[in-house]
Amino acid sequence: MKNYYINDKRKLARRRRLIPILLAGLVIVCAVYLAWTHRQDVLDVFGSPAEDSVATDNATMDNSTMGNATMDNATAVAADVPEPPKREPVQECLIQDGDTLSSIFDKHLISQTTLFQIMDADEQLLALDILRPGNTLTFTFNADWSLERMVLSVNPARQVVYRRVDAENFEFEEVIHPGTWVQQTLAGGIEGSFFVSAQSAGLNDQEVASIADLLKGRINFRRDLQAGDTFQVVRRQQFVGDEFAGESQILGIRILCRKRTYDAYLFSDGKYYDREGNSLMRAFVRYPFKCSQRLSSAFNPRRRHPVTGRVSPHNGADFRMSVGTPIFAPGDGVVTRTLQHRFAGKYIEIRHSDRYSTRYLHLSKFLVRKGQRVKRGDKIALSGNTGRSTGPHLHYEFHVAGRPVDPVTAPIPIMSSISKKDRAAFKARVTQLTADMDQAKAPEAGLRLSQATTTN
Numbered sequence: 300m301k302n303y304y305i306n307d308k309r310k311l312a313r314r315r316r317l318i319p320i321l322l323a324g325l326v327i328v329c330a331v332y333l334a335w336t337h338r339q340d341v342l343d344v345f346g347s348p349a350e351d352s353v354a355t356d357n358a359t360m361d362n363s364t365m366g367n368a369t370m371d372n373a374t375a376v377a378a379d380v381p382e383p384p385k386r387e388p389v390q391e392c393l394i395q396d397g398d399t400l401s402s403i404f405d406k407h408l409i410s411q412t413t414l415f416q417i418m419d420a421d422e423q424l425l426a427l428d429i430l431r432p433g434n435t436l437t438f439t440f441n442a443d444w445s446l447e448r449m450v451l452s453v454n455p456a457r458q459v460v461y462r463r464v465d466a467e468n469f470e471f472e473e474v475i476h477p478g479t480w481v482q483q484t485l486a487g488g489i490e491g492s493f494f495v496s497a498q499s500a501g502l503n504d505q506e507v508a509s510i511a512d513l514l515k516g517r518i519n520f521r522r523d524l525q526a527g528d529t530f531q532v533v534r535r536q537q538f539v540g541d542e543f544a545g546e547s548q549i550l551g552i553r554i555l556c557r558k559r560t561y562d563a564y565l566f567s568d569g570k571y572y573d574r575e576g577n578s579l580m581r582a583f584v585r586y587p588f589k590c591s592q593r594l595s596s597a598f599n600p601r602r603r604h605p606v607t608g609r610v611s612p613h614n615g616a617d618f619r620m621s622v623g624t625p626i627f628a629p630g631d632g633v634v635t636r637t638l639q640h641r642f643a644g645k646y647i648e649i650r651h652s653d654r655y656s657t658r659y660l661h662l663s664k665f666l667v668r669k670g671q672r673v674k675r676g677d678k679i680a681l682s683g684n685t686g687r688s689t690g691p692h693l694h695y696e697f698h699v700a701g702r703p704v705d706p707v708t709a710p711i712p713i714m715s716s717i718s719k720k721d722r723a724a725f726k727a728r729v730t731q732l733t734a735d736m737d738q739a740k741a742p743e744a745g746l747r748l749s750q751a752t753t754t755n
């Protein structure tokens with residue numbers, strides 16, 4: 300009994316020693332199997348005549364040196380890479396966020412040599428530099444898997460075709476479909492925000508954004524609009540066949556509020572005006588910097604000095620910003636001062652017209668000279684912390700007729716208007732657009748669209 304038990308134990312121990320050996324054998328069999336199946340994949344991909352020398356070299360190497368090293372690599376790759384894409388003679392690719400031309404070419408097994416040839420062809424157009432999600436690329440391959448044709452489809456109205464000319468060159472052709480422009484008048488009422496109301500009237504995001512941009516100098520969309528106010532919009536959209544091509548244009552917008560009417564009409568010069576013919580292209584932008592900056596001390600003509608208690612006006616608005624923040628001219632003008640002052644620090648003054656001027660204090664660096672002409676948006680200085688300053692900030696002043704006003708709330712001046720010779724044509728246009736708007740507005744309930752189709 301005891302002996303038998305010992306015997307049994309030995310048998311068990313022998314069996315235990317066998318287990319790892321059997322497992323090792325199994326692993327080897329699996330590895331060889333995986334390597335073999337992957338070798339088939341590799342041959343499938345590169346087996347057909349490859350499209351250029353690089354790929355051909357790879358294929359030849361794989362064929363000639365299909366030894367242990369290649370097989371080991373193949374095992375490792377087969378474990379974590381799904382099946383390689385099937386090759387179709389025509390392949391389409393919808394551009395996703397983060398895609399690059401190079402990553403797309405890799406995915407479609409197109410060589411870098413071909414990528415450079417295509418980029419060379421695109422040099423004058425640079426259409427491939429701005430691939431956007433939603434664009435598509437369609438590849439057409441030859442029997443030897445060389446790329447014959449690539450079509451970039453930006454939208455239904457615009458395609459760029461890159462066509463192979465010879466082994467080393469492609470040419471491009473831009474295909475523009477004029478499509479059909481459809482003009483519509485939409486009407487709606489304010490319920491909730493303007494954004495939501497405009498969307499439910501049938502305007503798309505881009506159209507709402509351009510309306511907001513057009514009127515933002517005149518209307519505060521949050522404060523000035525109330526439930527019950529109405530609006531009408533004349534727009535035109537481009538279609539190719541039945542498909543919206545992505546292009547639209549606002550021809551006119553009118554917002555009827557309790558107290559006043561806000562409106563904008565596109566004239567043949569490509570600019571927007573209100574019904575009186577005043578340009579809606581603002582002469583100034585509100586702030587001389589790009590990102591929103593925190594207001595650390597507001598304009599206050601009656602500020603009292605914290606120590607003396609005397610009235611000590613604060614003629615500008617202070618915006619906290621780190622030293623070196625770029626400052627831009629908010630309107631066209633001439634630099635009248637670039638000076639260093641004990642308290643104001645380095646500062647600049649720009650005269651925009653007889654009536655308007657601006658000042659920028661506590662700067663760290665001037666980027667313009669006295670007497671220099673500047674255009675709206677030109678970089679004029681870097682902000683700083685010079686002079687008497689309790690921390691890095693920009694002190695910004697806006698002067699109207701020699702007196703400082705609050706740069707945050709002062710009405711932004713509008714300077715140009717329709718010229719005398721265009722007045723009649725402009726009036727006729729406004730009359731026509733407002734007639735469309737009146738008609739769309741007439742049935743108070745809901746929306747009605749008046750449509751007119753014009754072909755360009």
Ligand SMILES: [Zn+2]
Nearest residue numbers: 615616617694
């Ligand atoms: Zn200040």
